[in-house]
Amino acid sequence: MSNEASRQSRTAKLASDLRQFWSEPWFAILTMILAGAILLFIVTPVFAVLYKSFGMDASGFTLDYYREFFSRTYYFDSMMNSLGAAVISTIIVVILSVSISLYVTRSTSFVSRFYRGAALLPLVAPPFIFSLSLIILFGRNGIVTSVINSTFDVEFSIYGFWGVVIAQVLGYFPIGYMLVESTMRNMNPSLEHASSDLGASQWKTIRKVTLPLSQTGITKAGLLVFVMALADFSNPLIIGGGEPFLASEAYLLVVGQQNLEQAAVLGVFLIVPSLIIFIFQTYILDDSGLETISGESGASNAPLSRRVKTVVMTINTLFVSFIILMFVMVVLGAFVKIIGINNTFTLEHFQNRNGWDSLYTSVFVSFVAAILAATIGMLQGYLFARKPIPGKKALEFLTLFGLAVPGTVMGIGYVLIFNGSPFFLTGTVLLIVLNMTFRKIGVGLEASISKMHQIDTSMEEASSDLGSGPYRTFGKVVVPLLSPAFIAGFIYTFMTAMVSISSVIFLIAPGTNLAAVYILNLAEQARVGMASAMSFVLIVIVLSCMGLLKYIEKKTGVSI
Amino acid sequence: MSGHENFLKLSHLYKYFGDVKAVNDISIDIEQGELISFIGPSGCGKTTLLRIVGGFHKQDQGSITLDDQAIDQLPPEQRPTGMVFQNYALFPHMTVYKNVEYGLKIEKVDKAEREKRIKEALAQVQLEGYEERKPSELSGGQQQRVAIARCLVLKPKVLLLDEPLSNLDANLRMIMREEIRRLKEELNLTIIFVTHDQEEALSISDRVIVLKDGTVQQLDRPDNIYNEPSNEFVANFVGHANILSGNLAEVDGDTYFKTGKFSFKVEQPSNTTNQDVKAVIRPERIKLDPEGQLEGKIARIVYNGNFTRYFVDIQGEEIMVDDFNAHGLGSYQRNDQIKLSFPDQPHYILEEDVQ
Numbered sequence: 001m002s003n004e005a006s007r008q009s010r011t012a013k014l015a016s017d018l019r020q021f022w023s024e025p026w027f028a029i030l031t032m033i034l035a036g037a038i039l040l041f042i043v044t045p046v047f048a049v050l051y052k053s054f055g056m057d058a059s060g061f062t063l064d065y066y067r068e069f070f071s072r073t074y075y076f077d078s079m080m081n082s083l084g085a086a087v088i089s090t091i092i093v094v095i096l097s098v099s100i101s102l103y104v105t106r107s108t109s110f111v112s113r114f115y116r117g118a119a120l121l122p123l124v125a126p127p128f129i130f131s132l133s134l135i136i137l138f139g140r141n142g143i144v145t146s147v148i149n150s151t152f153d154v155e156f157s158i159y160g161f162w163g164v165v166i167a168q169v170l171g172y173f174p175i176g177y178m179l180v181e182s183t184m185r186n187m188n189p190s191l192e193h194a195s196s197d198l199g200a201s202q203w204k205t206i207r208k209v210t211l212p213l214s215q216t217g218i219t220k221a222g223l224l225v226f227v228m229a230l231a232d233f234s235n236p237l238i239i240g241g242g243e244p245f246l247a248s249e250a251y252l253l254v255v256g257q258q259n260l261e262q263a264a265v266l267g268v269f270l271i272v273p274s275l276i277i278f279i280f281q282t283y284i285l286d287d288s289g290l291e292t293i294s295g296e297s298g299a300s301n302a303p304l305s306r307r308v309k310t311v312v313m314t315i316n317t318l319f320v321s322f323i324i325l326m327f328v329m330v331v332l333g334a335f336v337k338i339i340g341i342n343n344t345f346t347l348e349h350f351q352n353r354n355g356w357d358s359l360y361t362s363v364f365v366s367f368v369a370a371i372l373a374a375t376i377g378m379l380q381g382y383l384f385a386r387k388p389i390p391g392k393k394a395l396e397f398l399t400l401f402g403l404a405v406p407g408t409v410m411g412i413g414y415v416l417i418f419n420g421s422p423f424f425l426t427g428t429v430l431l432i433v434l435n436m437t438f439r440k441i442g443v444g445l446e447a448s449i450s451k452m453h454q455i456d457t458s459m460e461e462a463s464s465d466l467g468s469g470p471y472r473t474f475g476k477v478v479v480p481l482l483s484p485a486f487i488a489g490f491i492y493t494f495m496t497a498m499v500s501i502s503s504v505i506f507l508i509a510p511g512t513n514l515a516a517v518y519i520l521n522l523a524e525q526a527r528v529g530m531a532s533a534m535s536f537v538l539i540v541i542v543l544s545c546m547g548l549l550k551y552i553e554k555k556t557g558v559s560i
Numbered sequence: 561m562s563g564h565e566n567f568l569k570l571s572h573l574y575k576y577f578g579d580v581k582a583v584n585d586i587s588i589d590i591e592q593g594e595l596i597s598f599i600g601p602s603g604c605g606k607t608t609l610l611r612i613v614g615g616f617h618k619q620d621q622g623s624i625t626l627d628d629q630a631i632d633q634l635p636p637e638q639r640p641t642g643m644v645f646q647n648y649a650l651f652p653h654m655t656v657y658k659n660v661e662y663g664l665k666i667e668k669v670d671k672a673e674r675e676k677r678i679k680e681a682l683a684q685v686q687l688e689g690y691e692e693r694k695p696s697e698l699s700g701g702q703q704q705r706v707a708i709a710r711c712l713v714l715k716p717k718v719l720l721l722d723e724p725l726s727n728l729d730a731n732l733r734m735i736m737r738e739e740i741r742r743l744k745e746e747l748n749l750t751i752i753f754v755t756h757d758q759e760e761a762l763s764i765s766d767r768v769i770v771l772k773d774g775t776v777q778q779l780d781r782p783d784n785i786y787n788e789p790s791n792e793f794v795a796n797f798v799g800h801a802n803i804l805s806g807n808l809a810e811v812d813g814d815t816y817f818k819t820g821k822f823s824f825k826v827e828q829p830s831n832t833t834n835q836d837v838k839a840v841i842r843p844e845r846i847k848l849d850p851e852g853q854l855e856g857k858i859a860r861i862v863y864n865g866n867f868t869r870y871f872v873d874i875q876g877e878e879i880m881v882d883d884f885n886a887h888g889l890g891s892y893q894r895n896d897q898i899k900l901s902f903p904d905q906p907h908y909i910l911e912e913d914v915q
């Protein structure tokens with residue numbers, strides 16, 4: 001086909017797509033509203049930060065703030081610290097994930113299920129909870145610290161770079177672990193059998209077959225952990241001991257010095273790596289090739305040999321015990337007067353008016369955001385999977401991009417956009433809800449799109465054959481079939497919203513404090529008892545919500 | 561049959577997907593109360609044509625009238641057609657009852673009437689008592705019946721079935737064939753039935769349409785399709801056939817059909833005076849006959865249960881011969897010399913018809 005002809009046929013296709021798009025006007029209008037919202041609540045904030053970093057709308061275009069960034073070692077150090085901690089945390093998380101996955105994917109024993117449960121435990125806790133328990137154990141007056149200091153006569157404490165690294169490893173471990181485990185689980189066991197059949201030892205098989213085949217999954221896991229650790233905001237604040245990190249420094253610049261321009265520059269350095277990794281993951285990382293070789297069902301991987309098992313079990317047990325110890329510390333901290341010093345049982349840390357208020361706000365806000373995010377994700381997923389929408393690839397990209405933008409950048413962007421006219425939304429609960437919603441709609445969208453691909457179009461055709469118009473078909477057939485995707489979007493958004501901080505901390509006002517932010521403040525002031533008590537309640541709430549959903553799932557037979 | 565010819569009239573339908581001519585100038589008139597099958601190899605356009613009738617594809621050109629009303633511009637929800645999908649497309653979140661009720665609710669039929677009609681439809685497909693089951697709790701055949709009931713309850717003017725039996729096992733397929741025939745007779749339904757199974761098409765249909773590359777090859781009664789295929793493609797696609805190229809020659813007042821290698825005596829055919837023809841001879845019409853005119857050697861034997869197929873070498877030409885196993889195992893061995901008698905009225909395909 002000549003260029004001219006192919007252009008003509010493309011124009012013709014676009015025209016027919018547009019006609020079809022408008023043939024269901026309500027869907028068309030909804031799509032446009034959605035597109036507008038995505039642009040306003042995901043894209044503009046990011047651009048606002050970029051714009052601001054060049055000093056625009058105050059002093060006109062300038063590179064002063066970038067110059068400042070590179071000339072002040074303090075700012076530059078924040079970048080090096082953030083990158084360094086993220087790299088180290090990522091490497092450790094990946095090694096631990098592989099180690100636990102190796103065991104868990106080959107055994108259904110109690111120990112295996114125990115490892116798995118414990119490994120996923122950090123999901124239900126605020127990301128900074130480990131900073132809190134690390135302080136309880138290794139802080140200036142920590143239980144272990146005092147022993148070390150008196151035995152070795154030193155001034156040890158966990159505050160600083162390495163404290164942040166440990167907290168990040170613990171906090172972001174589940175994300176990496178889940179990806180690595182699912183990759184290894186999907187791998188065809190017969191490949192390993194073939195390798196050992198050809199005479200390779202198990203070490204060799206793992207090194208030459210298992211790991212190379214899991215490479216894409218492991219890379220994905222690593223990149224995700226890296227992006228999250230890079231954007232980490234609360235751990236540096238609590239346990240960083242004054243060491244500068246990008247996200248926390250940006251926050252301090254905004255609240256402490258009202259220096260939005262300089263904060264924006266730090267934001268740009270946060271977002272550039274995230275953006276690169278996001279694009280790399282979306283367009284370059286190819287997960288179609290290796291691990292999808294399908295296997296005969298029923299076959300399972302060979303159990304680990306003695307030697308491998310010893311190594312793996314040692315690492316796993318140590319790590320898992322550490323996670324559990326951390327949780328135990330928080331629970332103990334919540335129920336005793338001053339942990340390590342006065343260990344008498346008390347409930348006084350729970351008597352905290354502000355704390356309960358903030359919890360109430362958090363539940364309310366997260367619930368609304370979760371409903372919104374899940375609904376939008378479902379609607380968008382249906383429209384994107386079935387309707388000829390011009391530019392839908394771009395919209396999908398932008399929606400998923402919302403997941404990748406570091407919270408701090410989003411928060412600063414929201415401040416820049418919604419503070420003044422024409423919105424005047426700062427300090428309102430509405431803005432917090434919108435922020436939580438649009439940062440997470442990508443999850444519901446992805447779940448819905450993949451669910452839609454499993455639903456044969458004949459389902460909708462049957463409905464229209466029986467006399468139903470497009471909207472009724474959507475309501476009566478598509479929505480019920482998408483309910484698993486809705487629930488997935490809801491759970492994810494609710495859980496992450498309950499414990500999210502980095503973005504909303506810019507948006508709260510005295511009347512609208514959120515539990516996670518409130519706990520962060522307590523932890524920063526080393527008010528361990530109250531912080532532990534509130535964390536405990538937060539964990540209980542998140543866990544019960546999940547339990548409730550599991551119950552509904554069982555009751556209604558909707559699988560999640 | 562209740563008559564009304566041209567009940568469903570497809571005229572000069574075209575549908576191209578890019579360069580693929582899925583439907584290429586197809587015109588068919590279907591009578592009311594008729595069951596008509598579309599058969600043809602994979603990709604020949606059966607589904608596409610059916611979906612055009614149902615409104616799921618828009619034809620590029622052509623028109624469709626049903627009961628003298630043009631329906632080709634209507635969306636599926638406004639067409640008086642009912643489609644049974646290959647995967648049944650039952651709504652998994654609704655019970656059998658709710659599935660069947662779905663269309664009635666949209667038509668705003670009142671509750672008492674709905675109940676009555678659902679009961680009736682479920683009785684027609686012999687599924688009373690299954691109202692509260694979910695589709696996942698039904699067997700394939702039962703799901704199939706629900707899908708049919710869901711259409712029947714709306715009293716469609718035409719029922720469209722796209723390979724409805726292909727997901728069922730062989731026995732159930734036989735039973736459902738009977739069922740569909742029975743429903744058709746009882747309710748005087750007009751049915752279009754898509755299948756790639758030629759045996760199924762022959763046994764269930766009033767008329768059969770053989771399609772190839774989006775065009776109609778033959779449209780006729782099943783026995784005519786089998787016995788008098790209009791061209792080589794149809795002869796080969798429907799059943800098995802020996803197709804012999806040759807010509808007719810007079811010898812001493814008798815007519816012979818002569819291939820390059822051998823010849824046998826036939827009656828003077830009425831449908832051709834053409835010299836160069838192809839003769840279509842179904843394998844079961846050739847007899848293993850000690851008195852036969854032609855001699856050959858058995859090259860291969862394929863045992864098929866009710867009959868045995870012999871591949872017989874006659875002067876270097878291989879001929880299929882089916883022998884019905886009325887007395888148990890076939891009685892010949894490989895390399896046996898045997899005699900064959902050919903039918904004296906083979907079906908001739910005229911050379912100009914051969915494509």
Ligand SMILES: Nc1ncnc2c1ncn2[C@@H]1O[C@H](COP(=O)(O)OP(=O)(O)OP(=O)(O)O)[C@@H](O)[C@H]1O
Nearest residue numbers: 577580581582601602603604605606607608609756
């Ligand atoms: N939506 C579509 N887009 C592009 N090409 C299509 C589409 N639907 C069908 N085709 C093409 O049109 C031709 C006819 O397809 P159709 O599905 O009608 O075949 P069929 O006779 O039903 O085949 P089968 O027996 O395999 O079901 C095929 O070449 C197919 O690839």
Ligand SMILES: [Mg+2]
Nearest residue numbers: 606607608722
């Ligand atoms: Mg088909």
